[in-house]
Amino acid sequence: GNSVTQMEGPVTLSEEAFLTINCTYTATGYPSLFWYVQYPGEGLQLLLKATKADDKGSNKGFEATYRKETTSFHLEKGSVQVSDSAVYFCALSDDHYSGGGADGLTFGKGTHLIIQP
Amino acid sequence: ETGVTQTPRHLVMGMTNKKSLKCEQHLGHNAMYWYKQSAKKPLELMFVYNFKEQTENNSVPSRFSPECPNSSHLFLHLHTLQPEDSALYLCASSQNRGQGLREQYFGPGTRLTVT
Numbered sequence: 001g002n003s004v005t006q007m008e009g010p011v012t013l014s015e016e017a018f019l020t021i022n023c024t025y026t027a028t029g030y031p032s033l034f035w036y037v038q039y040p041g042e043g044l045q046l047l048l049k050a051t052k053a054d055d056k057g058s059n060k061g062f063e064a065t066y067r068k069e070t071t072s073f074h075l076e077k078g079s080v081q082v083s084d085s086a087v088y089f090c091a092l093s094d095d096h097y098s099g100g101g102a103d104g105l106t107f108g109k110g111t112h113l114i115i116q117p
Numbered sequence: 118e119t120g121v122t123q124t125p126r127h128l129v130m131g132m133t134n135k136k137s138l139k140c141e142q143h144l145g146h147n148a149m150y151w152y153k154q155s156a157k158k159p160l161e162l163m164f165v166y167n168f169k170e171q172t173e174n175n176s177v178p179s180r181f182s183p184e185c186p187n188s189s190h191l192f193l194h195l196h197t198l199q200p201e202d203s204a205l206y207l208c209a210s211s212q213n214r215g216q217g218l219r220e221q222y223f224g225p226g227t228r229l230t231v232t
């Protein structure tokens with residue numbers, strides 16, 4: 001079956017530090033990959049996405065590159081801010097192509113990120 | 118209203134109560150989902166509706182009953198719940214185009230407490 005593994009944290013960094021949150025996956029097909037962010041008291045927001053090998057998703061200074069050879073999709077940001085404090089989820093959508101049916105996402109457990117001023 | 122909305126945002130219910138969670142999407146999508154988010158566990162997919170037809174039920178107990186009257190609305194009917202059902206229930210929607218990217222958009226969730 002499909003699975004996503006990510007560091008759980010909490011990860012605590014100082015403002016302007018470099019961020020890496022690791023994510024690796026296993027999938028039966030050729031998945032699309034996502035990072036979602038959840039701020040306190042809110043639902044999940046799509047942060048970035050990638051659909052094929054070597055694609056780089058980027059948004060709000062965050063980046064992640066789809067690495068098929070290492071089955072990874074690590075999230076990076078060059079200089080974090082206090083406002084980036086949240087829980088980050090790596091997820092995949094396996095392309096079953098089962099008659100065009102919708103599929104749920106498979107999520108990692110989430111990484112709690114704390115940025116200190 | 119834009120995006121995906123959920124009501125109520127918070128719900129406290131006893132184990133013998135019957136209640137319903139409501140989700141509405143304003144994105145013109147054709148697929149909707151219920152997820153359960155518990156502390157220290159990955160998000161659990163509960164139900165999938167594609168073009169109003171239920172296509173997935175991930176071994177969810179019968180005390181949870183979904184309903185999708187149209188492609189914009191999704192309900193989760195609750196009855197005789199257990200304390201371990203306390204969690205954040207998230208609704209999501211996506212535009213299912215067959216093959217290809219199907220990113221999902223989430224509502225803010227309903228925080229359910231079963232006493």
